[in-house]
Amino acid sequence: MENYIFGQMPRKYQRKTEKGKWTAEQLRNAITEISNGCSIRSAGKEHGIPESTIRKKLKLSEEERYQPMCLGGVVTFTMRQEQELADHVIKLAKMFHGLNPIQLRKLAYQYAEANNVCHKFNKERKLAGKDWYYNFMERHPNITLRKPEATSVNRIKAFNQESVKLFFSNLELVYDKYKFTPDNIFNVDETGITVVQKPVKCLAPKGLKQLGYKTSAEREKNVTVICCCNAIGRYIAPMFIFPRKRMTDLLSKNGPSGALFSCSLSGWSNENLCMDWLQHFSQSVKPTVMSPVLVILDNHSSHISLSIYEFCKSTGIVLLTLPPHTSHRMQPLDLTFFGPLKSAYNQECDLFLRSHERITTYDLAEIFNKAFIKVGTMEKAISGFRSAGIYPFQPDKFTLEDFAPASQFQPVNDENTLTDITNKNLSSKPNDACVVSNTESQQPSTSNTSESAFQQTSKMQNLVTESLASIISEQASKSKSDRNSPSETTNRLKGKHVTAETLSPIPCTSSTSKYQRKNKQKSIILTATPNKDELEEAEKKKQARQKEVDRRNSDSEVESIDSVSMLCDDDECDDYPDVDENQCLVCGELPTKSESWYRCTVCSNWAHALCTGYDSPENYICDHCD
Template sequence: MPRNYSRKTDRASWTEIALKQAIHDINKGTPVREAARVYGIPRSTLQTKLKRKIKEPSTLGRPPVFSKEEEKELADRIIHLCKLFFGLTREEVKKCAFDYANKNSLKCPFNTNKRRAGDDWLYGFLSRHPEISLRTPEATSINRVKAFNKKEVSIFYNNLEQLLNNYSFTANRIFNTDETGISTVQSPGKVLAKKGTKQVGYLTSWERGKNITVVCAFSASGMYVPPMFIFPRKRLNPLLGKGGPPGAAYRCSESGWINEELFFQYLKHFQNFVKPSLEDPVLLVMDNHTTHSTLQIYDFCKANGIVLLTIPPHTSHKLQPLDVTFYKSLKTGFNEECNKYLKCHPHQKITPFEVAELFNKAFMRVATPQKAVNGFEHTGIFPYNPDVFSPEDFTPAQIYKSHEPDIREAEESAEIIRHSSPELTLMGESIRHSTPEPTSSLVPGTSEHLSFTEMLPTPVAKNLGTRKNSKAVHSEIITSTPNKQNLILKEDRRLKKLERSKNKEKKLSSVKKQVFSNKESKLSTKQASSKMSHVDICLVCGEFGKNGELWLRCIICGEWAHKACTDQTQAHTQYICDHCC
């Protein structure tokens, strides 16, 4: 049957309300024929409804495989697992529908060879539940899922509340800064092509581009700080900033990533633009990368009225305003500008010298005040709203809680999955596509009813414990006075490590020089002995030659011999010694 079937008759076009009204009139004394004529319902249908006392309207075609309650339960489980980052694919849903119908002995037209429901059933199920659609998920690491929990987020909002009460920051004095990477190779979007084409290409500058770090910042009032570019170079070329954003800063590093010194320079750039002071301080929210917390940064921020607050690790996708509302649209705009450049300049590659100009065009178009205001509002930073996230947002992190009952629950869930659907496993195990068991082993005709909740249980993590010597990192106020002692110890460890590396490099360089000199001496001795054996000694007579005497060299072994000692009569012919013959 075609999936987009269009009705060709008007059979069963009456409504349930008309059917109920017709039955009500018949019970009051109206003839069946008269009620059928008035409400447009066939007389035989009315007689069947009256005889069997059926109150629901009849439908054409095959009866549904699952009831409305069963489909509602399946839809709820799909949404629930998707919120836990364990979304089901199309094939998993079709396989689960087949197993459910088979285990509960339901009559179904599903394919018994493939052991899964068909596409027609899936499309019908999605049409009956429009709240579910096929989406492309975003890869989310386990660290992000574990880190975004109620405890860590509460620590961040408690620190934020403390700073707001102590300093009374307004919207124009609350900033967020973060780094992002852009490349000289853009990510092509979707294009129109001939239907059925197996491969569709799109022009890019390189196969692997160079990564350039851009540091951006904006305030809760919609003000943007000019960005800073970090190029993967050793020396800065003034042409790298051609056509860049007004007021932007340009720096270099060997890797193209930010480090402690470059972040300190960015804070100077930020201070020159925002003009914070001890009388009018600003709050700067950022992630807790190690390059953001040094003793030098602490002293500079304390002296210039910059209050640093970090978010919990691996929570930037939820608590970083720049990540929530700005960076995605910025990179999309940058890719569009790269596409336009390649079309207007065919056969010209995008180098780091064109990045600033292309970035500026996207930045000027995307950097709107509304995005900045929405970023702080959606994260609950300003206006201050610690309840911006619902309890459902913290549910995935509950899977990774380490307590004893979780082990027993995980084992029970594993047993349910093993006996229900061989393609669904606990987190941490790969999805198996093993050969299904015969139909007879699926307990046909059993009186025990399995629900979709039992067949699709919530995955539970096993208690694996914590790693030794692992120190938990939380949100913190870097510029708080008690934190200075920790930064001093960190700076001492850094200096000691730097001193050890310098000493190691000195020892290594001395060893290399010694090895190189030994190799040179051995090589010179070997060359001298080779010269004596191969040039001065005759292969035939074993004696040294005289000045001006003619020598011949074997074309096979390369040894030399006096021409007088050989039987060679003509000098221009190739010589082969007796040993090689």
């Protein structure tokens, strides 16, 4: 009795007999032989299945026949029902709305109640038991409990079929025009390092309430590192950008061989530093107009200027930008290099602190160099280009299933517009979608549910039958809380099969923000001739701002910040940028008279209103914080 707790079977029960150990495949083979004329007893002996078991199975339906024997109790859900739950769990995880164990147990209880399934779940807490959860996870090894990575809404929305298709179209154009070989295809990207490393897991005594680890400071500014590699695994010496006014040779001590060291007030890249890196890149690769190279980079505004355009055209560098906010799926360095690089850098910081009191900015180059040498392998670079579909060229690398999460944020129809509901997928808000969704024969949806998830606007997977159209119309005028109630759904659909997606619908969120970017950025070929006119116009505006700054400085009349139109998301904000020290986050220029400035709500730094692309300072987040 010591293995039993409150009359329940132990979670790790060890079987003592071989009873019921046959598989569904053995049963299927036995039934096939019986249909060919073999006796039930002979087929049972040959495949190790009792005769009585075969006779019972032959009386069952095709759906229930091949379920494994349940020794010691009755299963709650059928194989089809449990597979539906498993498919829905996987689908929600891919849509960035994964369930935690408590939510899954709650969904299982609601699913059993809605479909009148006999169960022994806790009716007071309205949860399935822990034993059911652990057994469910054991029966579905393709599902595991993982810690998700925080992904911003902008990244989810930006990775859509239209943007990715445009990028691969541009990539195909430059491939066809210049016939690039893999050694001439490069990717460049920025990452940040700091003297405050992220501690790795370490051994400690059980029961310890708090476990600390030595770091150099509480908080520190980032140092930007620009890395570059090509499709055959060649790495260009990185460029370091330190957050300071003046450069010193001590910062480059024991750094990577051939690396470039520079500085800026913010520690981020700007147009001038981007030009410095391009010259550094040109000296290392030595491209020519007759033998050009392709550089794939993000579309940050610091990479776009007339001087950069003219330099690249004269030296044979073709610049192709990625779609905005898609680097987590399409940037080769992000896919396979920066993650291991950060881990190796943190480990090197831990080793350094064992023999030193603290890490300073003068030690960063040396520590980074050790991590860079360990991680900068050919395999990682080649794998990154392959994973992004850039080389070898794979325009169909990403499927419709990969673009499904972006459909959550498409514009949705009005609540009261519910016409032709039987012939269309649900394209209204999630509350309207909380209705049963049936297949042709009112059977539960299976794992093949991704085919219809990418139609026009935020659609559910299954079609709504004619018998439920009137119910949807009636519920459209009710309050939101009534429609979301699982009990209300159960009462309305009594006698109908309620799918897991009905009880836990995939959110279909419309964009509610009033302040959107004026011109949505997209993938472009920066060095293409049509872009020259836009760059020249931008250069004229920049020179006009610079003339205003020069005039004010020459007259020695630096006006107070109140005379400069600075806009903040808080009307009472009195923390304005210093005219002499602060620069625009995007273009790097100083404030001038009668210019509107927006302040980032995260890092509190400033940028020209025209440079941000936002219509209002409210909810403005700069590209560095996004």
